[in-house]
Amino acid sequence: MLSKNPCIHEAILYEELPNKKVRCGVCERTCVILKGERGFCKTRENIDGKLFTLIYGDISSISANPIEKKPLFHFWPRSYALTIGSWSCNFTCPWCQNCGISKTAPNIRKSRYMSPEAFEKTMKANECVGSSISFNEPTLLLEYSLDVFDIVKEAGPYYNTYVTNMYMTEEALKLLIEHKCDAFAANMKGDAEVVKKYCGADVELVWRNLKLAKEMGAHVEVITLVIPTINDNEQILTEIATRIHEVLGKDTPWHCTRFHQAYKSRDLGLKEKTPISTLEKAYEIGKDAGLEYIYLGNVPGHEYENTYCPSCNELLIKRFIFDSQVFFKAKKRIDDVIYFEKRCPSCGKSIAIQGECILKEKTSFRL
Ligand code: SF4
Ligand code: SF4
Known part of the structure; x- marks a missing residue:
């Protein structure tokens, strides 16, 4: 069988x-x-x-998502990625917000197989211009990811992405990038103690992989779920921001996202969402560390969802949840200047955006 x-x-x-x-x-x-x-x-x-x-192509979830939902704000703006997940995880985070699939072992009697060829057809049929392996930890889908990435790249000018805890071996990471994984939305969950205690992992190996991915030419954005009493103190946030600057460069986006209760977080005494003031403090810490693009996540309508010019502070891209639009006092050719010439229309500073821009209105939808 x-x-x-x-x-x-x-x-x-x-x-x-x-x-x-x-x-x-x-x-x-x-x-x-x-x-x-x-x-x-x-x-x-x-x-x-x-x-x-046991999970080659066993798909637990599939949807066409704005790339901003990963979150990747500086990569192929306003495009859709066909996004899939499978089962389980190699981390033990008690606050997991995808626990329905990440804490469930695969059941080989109920596998739901989608071939890499079917993935590519579904991607095109839904006007997606890239792939995203996400939801649970994508590294566990390594073999399938490589085959999907090859087919996606053969089909045209499409991209491949991973939303990941970055705990793969160096060998696995090299294979992913060699098979054209273009971008990583990578989680950095805390300092050594937090990552050891709650995730059961060695944070230095995550930093090693971030550095290697960047050196190999991949686009990297870093995400920190800011959790009250766990990783929200100034020392931990400063360490993360400083190391992003040192290891990946000041133009690496850092997304500080808002925690809400999930999975076993109540056992840790976590009942409240992250206060907005804590997230704003994280933003200031990132700025003090010299980072140019810091974003707050899960706070719809907050001004720090937007992209500002790091040089003159002009508002460049205004966002509401996953929708985004250019915003500038003179509207003429602004889309072109920001998204295609990739520079600030006000002062001319180049803006760190990878890939092409797809000028479309979007919402996420399940398939
Ligand atoms: S080493 Fe292999 S089997 Fe063990 S958790 Fe990682 S992917 Fe799973
Ligand atoms: S790494 Fe992500 S998917 Fe895995 S347990 Fe932690 S939060 Fe959940």
């Missing part, structure tokens, strides 16, 4: 060990898995001494 399920697919990064054990090489947990057992994430199983993924 197993061999007939297209979602069960031999893994590409693993090492065979004595006594039919295997070591998975997809993420930095590097699980050693006994015959007949699964790794930490439950998406990979040792079947008679070989490692198989």
Whole structure:
């Protein structure tokens, strides 16, 4: 029965060990898995001494989303990405806002397979110009991601993106970029202590991967869910902002998003949303660290959803949730100047935007 399920697919990064054990090489947990057992994430199983993924193309969720929803604000503005997720995660965040799928192991009797070819057709049929592997941790879909990315790139001038905790191995990350993963919306959840305690991970490996992705030419935007009492103190936020500046550069966007209750956050005594004043403090910390593009997320209509010129502070792109429009006192050719020439119409400073701009009104919709 197993061999007939297209979602069960031999893994590409693993090492065979004595006594039919295997070591998975997809993420930095590097699980050693006994015959007949699964790794930490439950998406990979040792079947008679070989490692198989159980979720190749097993799609839990699919929707056509504005790229701004990832969030990626400086990459192919105003385009749609066909966005999919599968099951499970390699982190243990108690505040997970996608727990319905990220805390659920795959069920191979209920796999919902979508081939990479069907992905590409669905993408085009829904006027998407790129892919996004998201929702749960996309690294667990490594093999499928590589095949989807190849097909998407062969089909035309389309892009590929990952919304991720960046805990893949270096080898996995290199494969993703070699197979044309163009952009990463990467979560930085706190300092070493927070990431160890709540996510069960080593934050230095996340920083290592961010640096490598940037060095290999990928576009990177960093997201921090600002959680009261967990990572909202000045020291942690300053450390994150300073390291973004040092490791990735001052023009790297930093999204500070608002926490709301989810999954087991109540067990941590977390009942309230992040105060707006805390998010605004994070914004100031980012500015003091020298970052040029800082955004507040999950606060519709806040002025810090917008893009301002880092040089003259002119309002350039006005946003409301995921919709965006250029905003400038003189309207003539402003779309062209900001999105296509990628410079401030007021002072001429170049604006860090990657890719083309799609001038469309958009809302997200499920398929
Ligand atoms: S992907 Fe990570 S968590 Fe899952 S089996 Fe491999 S090393 Fe373990
Ligand atoms: S890394 Fe993301 S998907 Fe995984 S548990 Fe944490 S918040 Fe959830």
